[in-house]
Amino acid sequence: MKLLTGLLAALLAPAAMAAPAAAPTPSLPAPDDGYFQQITRVGDGLWLIAQPQPFHIQPVGNVVVIEQSDGLVLVDSGGSPGAGRRIVELLATVSDKPVKAVALSHWHGDHVLGLSAIAQRWPKLEVIATATTAGHLAGKSMRAYPKGAPDAALQAAFDQRLDGIDRFLRDTLAKPELGSVERRGFERSQRLFQQYRIDTRGMYLVLPTRTFDDRLVLEDAKRPVELLHPGRGNTDGDLVAWLPRQRVMASGDLVVAPIPFGFNVYPADWQRALQALDDRHPALWLPGHGAAMRDDRYVRQLIHLIAASRTAVASEVGNGVARDKLKLDLSSQRGAFVGDDAWLQRWFDRYWTQPFGDAGWREASGQPIEQGEG
Numbered sequence: 058m059k060l061l062t063g064l065l066a067a068l069l070a071p072a073a074m075a076a077p078a079a080a081p082t083p084s085l086p087a088p089d090d091g092y093f094q095q096i097t098r099v100g101d102g103l104w105l106i107a108q109p110q111p112f113h114i115q116p117v118g119n120v121v122v123i124e125q126s127d128g129l130v131l132v133d134s135g136g137s138p139g140a141g142r143r144i145v146e147l148l149a150t151v152s153d154k155p156v157k158a159v160a161l162s163h164w165h166g167d168h169v170l171g172l173s174a175i176a177q178r179w180p181k182l183e184v185i186a187t188a189t190t191a192g193h194l195a196g197k198s199m200r201a202y203p204k205g206a207p208d209a210a211l212q213a214a215f216d217q218r219l220d221g222i223d224r225f226l227r228d229t230l231a232k233p234e235l236g237s238v239e240r241r242g243f244e245r246s247q248r249l250f251q252q253y254r255i256d257t258r259g260m261y262l263v264l265p266t267r268t269f270d271d272r273l274v275l276e277d278a279k280r281p282v283e284l285l286h287p288g289r290g291n292t293d294g295d296l297v298a299w300l301p302r303q304r305v306m307a308s309g310d311l312v313v314a315p316i317p318f319g320f321n322v323y324p325a326d327w328q329r330a331l332q333a334l335d336d337r338h339p340a341l342w343l344p345g346h347g348a349a350m351r352d353d354r355y356v357r358q359l360i361h362l363i364a365a366s367r368t369a370v371a372s373e374v375g376n377g378v379a380r381d382k383l384k385l386d387l388s389s390q391r392g393a394f395v396g397d398d399a400w401l402q403r404w405f406d407r408y409w410t411q412p413f414g415d416a417g418w419r420e421a422s423g424q425p426i427e428q429g430e431g
């Protein structure tokens with residue numbers, strides 16, 4: 058997901074700008090928050106680094122680890138220097154080989170900001186992305202982030218945005234009417250942002266050293282990796298990694314569980330791209346967030362959600378509903394993703410229904426969908 062802008066837009070209602078209530082400083086994540094990433098072997102020479110609890114309002118993107126004869130290939134890098142340092146430690150528990158390449162699935166911060174720590178440990182690694190993603194990383198989308206080295210002024214501006222989130226969380230928790238499930242969720246989020254603030258200190262982007270448009274193969278005797286741009290979907294420059302011998306698909310945020318992200322997506326292209334990936338019949342899906350999947354049940358559910366959401370938007374557009382008046386009712390689809398969990402329902406509406414509605418409205422109205430700023 059693209060954070061923080063999407064997150065801030067979803068979080069910050071006008072009331073959030075009120076003066077902060079006096080509150081104790083929240084503590085750091087507890088073990089049962091499921092925040093810190095863990096490494097799991099998902100195949101021979103193949104691991105997934107993922108958060109044990111799959112949904113957080115500021116998530117850390119998954120990292121896929123593929124062992125080749127002369128080093129490790131990673132897909133994505135975590136969402137902060139702190140997460141990147143923990144990834145370096147996790148890698149040391151499974152392999153002595155160096156990281157030789159990191160392929161970035163897309164430009165969003167929760168997938169690229171751990172790279173600085175990984176590149177400090179293995180300075181010779183290649184950074185691979187589509188040319189479109191490389192353009193976003195170097196350009197307007199990520200202009201708020203330092204490039205190549207930390208930057209005090211940009212860091213201070215970033216920390217101010219985190220202050221806004223802190224205020225929002227404190228104000229929300231001060232509301233007596235908040236239900237107990239949501240209260241626990243917001244308290245967990247407070248702990249998460251304490252850690253995120255520490256983890257993002259000294260952050261900077263490492264820019265790609267190698268780009269491609271459609272396909273790039275990293276040859277290997279045992280585990281060749283095809284890096285593919287399947288068309289626009291989650292962003293306009295998505296990269297997926299396909300292991301043809303093992304039939305493994307590392308999808309980036311084209312597949313996210315339990316709540317897919319709908320910010321500035323390309324609905325029709327995404328549905329097509331996902332179907333084309335499913336047509337390869339992967340034996341294992343490694344999503345951008347969430348656990349490994351041994352069948353395509355969730356992917357088909359997601360394709361269905363995109364289709365149903367597009368239909369709902371098209372009907373509103375057909376009735377002449379303006380973009381800012383759009384109100385989609387996806388409650389019948391929502392249950393399949395988040396059940397009756399009030400916390401997850403809230404965020405399904407904010408991270409899927411609302412942003413997807415916005416993108417879908419633009420698509421159905423023939424307006425361009427722009428990648429935002431991270």
Ligand SMILES: [Zn+2]
Nearest residue numbers: 058118167310
């Ligand atoms: Zn993400």
